[in-house]
Amino acid sequence: MDYPKKILLFGATGSIGTYITEELVKSSSNFDRIGIFTSRSTVESKGDLTQGLKDKGVNIIVGDIKNENDVAAAYQDFDTVVSAVGRGAIVEQIELIRLAEESGTIKWFFPSEYGTDIEYGPESASEKPHQGKLKVRAYFDSSVKRMSHTYLVTGPYPxxxxxxxxxxxxxxxxxxxxxxxxxxxxxxxxVSFTAMPDVGKLLVAALLSPEASQNKALKVNSFTxxxxxxxxxxxxxxxxxxxxxxxxxxxxxxxxxxxxxxxxxxxxxxxxxxxxxEGGTLYEKRDNDLIKPVELKTLEQVVQEGLANA
Ligand SMILES: NC(=O)c1ccc[n+]([C@@H]2O[C@H](COP(=O)([O-])OP(=O)(O)OC[C@H]3O[C@@H](n4cnc5c(N)ncnc54)[C@H](OP(=O)(O)O)[C@@H]3O)[C@@H](O)[C@H]2O)c1
The missing domain is CATH 3.90.25.10 (UDP-galactose 4-epimerase, domain 1)
Structure with a gap:
């Protein structure tokens, strides 16, 4: 497989995107290019963070996710998209996915999930917070023929x-x-949790295990x-x-x-x-074992860090 080699992130400087970007940068020897697509306002408000990424070799692409030309141009240099956009932009990803499918270059798309399983059971279909992500998954089902996808389902962050x-x-x-x-x-x-740094590690492990992680909701966790x-x-x-x-x-x-x-x-x-x-994060079995093994946080460590940060 000639990809994933060139990874483009959306939402890279957000709450979970920061962890994902950090882990991607740590494992950059596996990839030819890592880039982030970010807004001008983020470059201005988080200048130190974006400059730090640039210094580590990350391409910083400044644009507007609502501007078709900006997004289509960015896609030309990448083969895989990892989106970690916030809740306010979940439905806007449909346009990002449409453009990725049309691009001819993007072969694999991770839409912004990193949370509760939005198709856990029949009742999930009517849960209000799931509606945006459900629309995104429905778009993949109905309209994406060429690209692969992965929904990284992590449950809550402890x-x-x-x-x-x-x-x-x-x-x-x-x-x-x-x-x-x-x-x-x-x-x-x-309750089954995934610690925030582990979301980044598991995402990189998923990228490095394409056969196991493509075209499914990959259900991972750190501890229960x-x-x-x-x-x-x-x-x-x-x-x-x-x-x-x-x-x-x-x-x-x-x-x-x-x-x-x-x-x-x-x-x-x-x-x-x-x-x-109600138990909506629990499974008989996880997909952790399907992907490259990573060292995960324990409850003890998360509590230790919670005390240190209080
Ligand atoms: N499992 C959990 O406990 C848990 C908790 C929180 C969030 N999540 C999930 O994690 C994913 C990312 O959420 P987050 O809280 O990390 O994101 P966030 O920090 O709110 O936002 C991430 C980035 O998305 C981009 N963005 C562009 N347009 C936006 C808009 N209209 N509204 C919000 N963001 C916009 C911004 O980056 P640029 O300026 O660079 O474009 C922003 O920095 C979501 O799918 C969310 O549901 C899970």
């Missing part, structure tokens, strides 16, 4: 899951300063833990007993409904937390 959100206790979290935890459900439901196990790890590492309270599933559902009704920006968080609490 770094976000353990954070408590000021003013939003019912979304759950672990408050390091107060040594207080709000556990979702009965605290005993397993219950809210009570996370709390126990915080207590162990702080050497203290924490105050714990619970948001039972029914209460979580009421909060979810209320926040969608009010048009609250937290509505998506409530829905995703509810899906995770």
């Amino acid at each position: 770094e976000f899951y353990i954070r408590s959100v000021p003013g939003l206790p019912n979304v759950g979290g672990f408050d390091v300063k107060k040594k207080e935890a709000v556990l979702l459900g009965d605290g005993e439901g397993k 833990a219950t809210p009570k196990e996370i709390l126990a790890e915080f207590e162990k590492q702080t050497g203290a007993s924490w105050k714990a309270s619970y948001v039972p599933l029914e209460k979580l559902k009421r909060e979810e409904e209320k926040s969608w009704k009010e048009g609250s920006p937290s509505a998506t968080s409530f829905t995703l937390k509810r899906i995770w609490t």
Whole structure:
């Protein structure tokens, strides 16, 4: 296979894109070219980051993802696209995919996923936060004939899951300063996580294992833990007993409904937390073993880092 050799990233400087770009740069000896397509405003606001990437040999292509000419021109020098655009640009990827299919050069496209399995079960079809990503997958099914795709399904990032959100206790979290935890459900439901640096490592492993990872939702994870196990790890590492309270599933559902009704920006968080609490991240088997092996983070390490960053 003569690709993937030339990788173009969208959303490379975003929350998860940063980790993906970092891992790609670390394994750049496997590739002939790594480039990022980014907006002028990002180059201006994150000048140090983009200059740092440039110094490491990354091509910085400045353009507008809504401008057909900018995108089509960028595609000419690459064979694979990795998109990590934010939620606000998920549906805009359909145009990026159409242009990639027409390009003749792009052979493999990773749309922005890196989260909850949007086709976990029949109920997934009506989950509000999944609608944009479902449209993207439907476009691949209906209109893409030439290019391969991979949907990297990672479940939640534990770094976000353990954070408590000021003013939003019912979304759950672990408050390091107060040594207080709000556990979702009965605290005993397993949730499967992928740590943010591992998303980058697993994506690179997927790129280096095309036969195993193409044309599917590749379901990967770092570790699985219950809210009570996370709390126990915080207590162990702080050497203290924490105050714990619970948001039972029914209460979580009421909060979810209320926040969608009010048009609250937290509505998506409530829905995703509810899906995770209901077991929507669990599988009999993972696809980690199908791709190149990588060393993954443990719950212990994530809690250690959570304490260090608090
Ligand atoms: N598993 C989890 O727990 C979890 C958590 C958060 C996010 N995610 C998923 O990860 C993916 C990336 O999300 P993110 O939070 O990392 O992205 P983000 O930081 O919000 O945005 C990433 C980049 O997307 C580009 N972009 C262009 N137009 C945009 C628009 N209209 N709205 C938002 N971004 C735009 C921007 O880059 P340029 O300026 O360079 O174009 C931006 O820096 C999404 O699919 C999201 O659902 C998963």
